[in-house]
Amino acid sequence: MNKYVSLSAADAKNIARDPMLVLAVFGPLILAVAIRYGMKILSGWLHLTLAFDLTVYYDLILIEALLLIPLMLGVIAGFLMLDERDENLIAYFAVTPLTKSGYLLYRLSSPVLLSAAYTVFFVYFTDLVRVPVAALLPLTLLLALQAPVVALLLLAFAANKVEGMALSKGIGVTMAAPLAIYFAPEPWSWLASVLPTFWIAKAYWAGMEAWSGGAFFIYLAAFAFYSLLAVWLYHRYEQRND
Secondary structure, three states, X not given: OHHHHHHHHHHHHHHHHOHHHHHHHHHHHHHHHHHXXXXXXXXXXXXXXXXXXXXXHHHHHHHHHHHHHXXXXXXXXXXXXXXXXXXXXXXXXXXXXXOHHHHHHHHHHHHHHHHXXXXXXXXXXXXXXXXXXXXXXXXXXXXXXXXXXXXXXXXHHOOOHHHHHHHHHHHHHHHHHHHHHXXXXXXXXXXHHHOHHHHHHHHHHHHHHOOOHHHHHXXXXXXXXXXXXXHHHHHHHHHHHO
C-alpha cells in the first residue's frame, strides 16, 4: 500500500506543476458548476430573446459533457505515463516491489475510479436530465472504460509527450459521434460507429428510452467494442515498451 501512496504523492506534485493537467483534473467540477448554474440562465435568455428552446437539447449536452470526463482523465494518465517512459521510470518500476503489472494497474485504475465517481456526481449535481438508475449504472461503467482506452491510445501511438499532446487533440474528433446520432437520420448515423464514443452515446439514449432487448444489445455491443479496443491497445503498448 505504501508504494501506491508514494506514487500518488509524486503524481500530485507532477500534476500541480502542469497547469493543463490541473485544469484536466478539476475540469469536470468546473463544467458541472457551469452547467448547473449557467444552463438554466442561458436557456431562459435564448427562449426570451430568440424563442429558442434549449431544453430539447439537454440530453445531447449531458452526454457530450459526460464523454469529456473520461477523456480528460485518460489524457492525464497517458501524459504521466509518457513522461515516465521518457525517463525510463517504467523499467525501474518493473524491478521494484511495485512491479510492471502493479504500476500499470495503478495508472489505469485511477482514471477508471475517478471517471465513475465524476460521472455519478455530474449527473446528480447538474440535474440537467433525470437519468434512471438502470441506465446510469451501465453508462457509468462504459464511461469508466473510456478513460484507460484514451490513456492506452496515447501510449500505443505517441513516442513522447509532444506527440501525445497532438494525438489528444485529435481524440476530440470522437466527440462528434453523439452529434451524428442526434442529427443524422438512420441509417446514416451508423457511419459514426467506428468511433468508440458512438457506442456510449447510443447506449445512453437506448437506456433513456426504455430497458428493452434492443437496449441490452446496444450495451453488450458497447462493452464488447471497448473491451476489444482496450486489449488491442494494450498489446500495442506492450510491443512499444519491449
